[in-house]
Amino acid sequence: MxxxxxxxxxxxxxxxxxxxxxxxxxxxxxxxxxxxxxxxxxxxxxxxxxxxxxxxxxxxxxxxxxxxxxxxxxxxxxxxxxxxxxxxxxxxxxxxxxxxxxxxxxxxxxxxxxxxxxxxxxxxxxxxxxxxxxxxxxxxxxxxxxxxxxxxxxxxxxxxxxxxxxxxxxxxxxxxxxxxxxxxxxxxxxxxxxxxxxxxxxxxxxxxxxxxxxxxxxxxxxxxxxxxxxxxxxxxxxxxxxxRRADILRRRREIVALYEARLRDVPGIGLRTDAEWAVTSPWMFAATIDGPAGIDRDAVARRLADDGIETRPLFVPIHALPPYRAAHNARGTELPVTGRLGREGIMLPTHTLLADGDIHQVCDRLIAAVEAARPVQGRLRVA
Ligand SMILES: Cc1ncc(COP(=O)(O)O)c(C=O)c1O
Structure with a gap:
């Protein structure tokens, strides 16, 4: 185990x-x-x-x-x-x-x-x-x-x-x-x-x-x-x-780079595109799980949880939450990118106590979970 x-x-x-x-x-x-x-x-x-x-x-x-x-x-x-x-x-x-x-x-x-x-x-x-x-x-x-x-x-x-x-x-x-x-x-x-x-x-x-x-x-x-x-x-x-910040940042950057290398070209998984003017801070690594392709982010997260891997959904868009919904709806503004990220986004384990082997394990299990959740001939495969 x-x-x-x-x-x-x-x-x-x-x-x-x-x-x-x-x-x-x-x-x-x-x-x-x-x-x-x-x-x-x-x-x-x-x-x-x-x-x-x-x-x-x-x-x-x-x-x-x-x-x-x-x-x-x-x-x-x-x-x-x-x-x-x-x-x-x-x-x-x-x-x-x-x-x-x-x-x-x-x-x-x-x-x-x-x-x-x-x-x-x-x-x-x-x-x-x-x-x-x-x-x-x-x-x-x-x-x-x-x-x-x-x-x-x-x-x-x-x-x-x-x-x-x-x-x-x-x-x-x-x-x-x-x-x-x-x-x-x-x-x-x-x-x-x-x-x-x-x-x-x-x-x-x-x-x-x-x-x-x-x-x-x-x-x-x-x-x-x-x-x-x-x-x-x-x-x-x-x-x-x-x-200790140089060491903390170095290790977190290594982890983010490893995730990117493993997940960049995986069908069904989307990554943010970093702007050329940005040096990002290695906070929580996040990806999207391709909803339009029929892959359910929450089903993927449940599979990872069964494998002992903790994840977090990306933020629920605030304009859709009870304290803010009514005022936002009255304005009638569409926020399509936010809506998609809220449905598809997932945060993956990111901290300095993880070994490279842990990141590989998360990626292996994530790729397998995405594959298992991919619909077959128009129907969702039974997990
Ligand atoms: C974007 C953003 N703003 C504000 C906060 C609030 O910080 P705190 O939890 O320390 O109050 C957080 C915390 O996670 C955050 O992610």
């Missing part, structure tokens, strides 16, 4: 253990401490951005960014529907409405060609999601946004250290947001960050992160803020991860 292959596992070493222990022994376990200062500096440098603030997770990072940009009731924010729910939820936390646009069939990221038609007098900005490690095509997105006086927030939760035309994501829009959840390229369990160029935003983001406290007067709160701080204990783990 083959061992179970998990879809994601954090890669934590003696270094993260040592730093976490040092944080505990120092008694600085809340939201002040040397590890926090160090992580924020190192992460900003790594993103080529003058400023980074650590926050409690990737969802609060987006909410904080939108709050700092004064998003409020009556506003609209354009987002792709093919993303994790947090991107849209953060817009609703502000009392605003997400307006969904389709993604490109190649990169699976927000399609700049569909952006302009979604803009209304209520639109305040765009959240460009760098999906599954691939940067969104930022230049046309920024250009259209500038013409209409809109800001762009980058949701880089899934794309830490990816680059767009040689520039690291997180420093391309007004604010970049990141997640350090357990399945991410860098992790501390639950954590996140915001990155930005504009020093004026620094004070506002800091205040909003810390309950609205006045930086010049402790325990005086001139605005309503949130407690979205990260702990020094979590930052200690992130400092370890930052030191």
């Amino acid at each position: 083959n061992r179970r292959i998990a879809i994601a596992e954090p890669d934590l070493s003696r270094l993260e253990e040592e730093y976490a222990l040092a944080a505990i022994r120092s008694t600085w376990i809340s939201s002040t401490g040397e590890y926090l200062t160090r992580f924020e500096q190192e992460f900003a440098d790594a993103c080529g951005c003058p400023h980074a603030l650590a926050v409690s997770n990737g969802t609060t990072a987006i909410h904080l960014a939108l709050a700092a940009l004064n998003v409020g009731p009556g506003d609209e924010v354009i987002v792709p529907s093919m993303t994790y729910i947090a991107t849209a939820n953060a817009v609703r936390y502000c009392g605003a409405e997400p307006v969904f646009v389709d993604v490109e069939p190649t990169t699976w990221c927000l399609d700049p060609a569909r952006l302009e038609e979604a803009i209304t007098p209520r639109t305040k900005g765009v959240i460009a999601v760098h999906l599954l490690g691939h940067p969104a095509d930022m230049d046309p997105i920024l250009e259209i946004a500038a013409i209409h006086g809109l800001w762009v927030v980058e949701d880089a939760a899934e794309a830490t250290f990816a680059t767009y035309k040689g520039r690291t994501v997180g420093g391309l829009g007004r604010i970049g947001t990141f997640s350090f959840f357990g399945n991410k390229v860098l992790t501390c369990g639950e954590g996140g960050a915001v990155t930005f160029q504009d020093p004026v935003l620094a004070t506002r983001l800091r205040m909003l992160r810390g309950q609205g406290m006045d930086p010049r007067q402790r325990y005086y709160f001139p605005i309503v803020g949130f407690n979205y701080r990260l702990t020094n204990l979590a930052a200690a783990i992130l400092c370890g991860q930052m030191e």
Whole structure:
């Protein structure tokens, strides 16, 4: 019997253990401490951005960014529907409405060609999601946004250290947001960050992160803020991860390259086409299973589960989910690429603790499952 292959596992070493222990022994376990200062500096440098603030997770990072940009009731924010729910939820936390646009069939990221038609007098900005490690095509997105006086927030939760035309994501829009959840390229369990160029935003983001406290007067709160701080204990783990990031990225890239080599030309399996201007971040590897050819993605996933291989369906398009369906239907916009990816997309195990043999096993079982699910003479073969 083959061992179970998990879809994601954090890669934590003696270094993260040592730093976490040092944080505990120092008694600085809340939201002040040397590890926090160090992580924020190192992460900003790594993103080529003058400023980074650590926050409690990737969802609060987006909410904080939108709050700092004064998003409020009556506003609209354009987002792709093919993303994790947090991107849209953060817009609703502000009392605003997400307006969904389709993604490109190649990169699976927000399609700049569909952006302009979604803009209304209520639109305040765009959240460009760098999906599954691939940067969104930022230049046309920024250009259209500038013409209409809109800001762009980058949701880089899934794309830490990816680059767009040689520039690291997180420093391309007004604010970049990141997640350090357990399945991410860098992790501390639950954590996140915001990155930005504009020093004026620094004070506002800091205040909003810390309950609205006045930086010049402790325990005086001139605005309503949130407690979205990260702990020094979590930052200690992130400092370890930052030191080890070259090794983590190298191994994850090897795994992604192996998947691509094995699956690129398999009939019934589709892969994203990486843009020539992108250096992707090796987050979760995903493929599509050819629905029009009659191959059922969920049947393939069940077979893999029977073989002890954990997978995840790609995101259910947000515009089809109960909290967002009615408003989207009222607009009547078609999102065909998003719909197809939602039906056909599957995420495969991607983490540094996997050996090459594990990836070959996943590919062997996936190819066999796709073959078994292929219809024969117009009928589905019985699995
Ligand atoms: C695109 C995207 N945005 C936001 C988030 C939210 O991050 P977190 O889970 O840390 O709140 C995620 C998390 O998976 C994500 O994939």
